[in-house]
Amino acid sequence: MVVEASLSDIPAVTAKEAAGLLGVSRARVSQLCKAGHLESWTVGRTRMVSLESVRLRLAEERRAGRPRAGQSKARGDGEVSGARRRTSPGKAVAC
Numbered sequence: 001m002v003v004e005a006s007l008s009d010i011p012a013v014t015a016k017e018a019a020g021l022l023g024v025s026r027a028r029v030s031q032l033c034k035a036g037h038l039e040s041w042t043v044g045r046t047r048m049v050s051l052e053s054v055r056l057r058l059a060e061e062r063r064a065g066r067p068r069a070g071q072s073k074a075r076g077d078g079e080v081s082g083a084r085r086r087t088s089p090g091k092a093v094a095c
Contacts, residue, residue, distance in 0.1 A: 007041055015040070018049040032057070037080040051066060 018038065019026045029049065033040040038057060039050040 007043070007048070012048040013051055013054065015047040015049055018054050022053055 011095075013021065015026050015029045019029045022029065024032075029038065030047070032038045033047065033049065037053075039053040040047050042048065
């Protein structure tokens with residue numbers, strides 16, 4: 001049995017439409033696609049996002065705001081060694 005399928009057979013919306021459905025910006029949709037949270041591909045210069053991945057993202061229970069420092073994926077422990085923050089122009093304070 002041979003089954004032929006193409007990306008045009010997958011129900012999809014443009015990144016702009018996905019942003020509207022998700023209530024986020026087009027830039028955020030691009031970030032979600034690059035992070036693998038949304039399935040996407042390009043057709044010419046248009047980014048298409050699978051409608052199923054948008055539906056799954058909407059169904060996820062998410063909390064508003066940034067993740068807590070302990071939930072950081074970058075280093076795993078939530079801390080950045082040698083970090084400095086600016087308190088005023090030209091003055092840095094060790095954290």
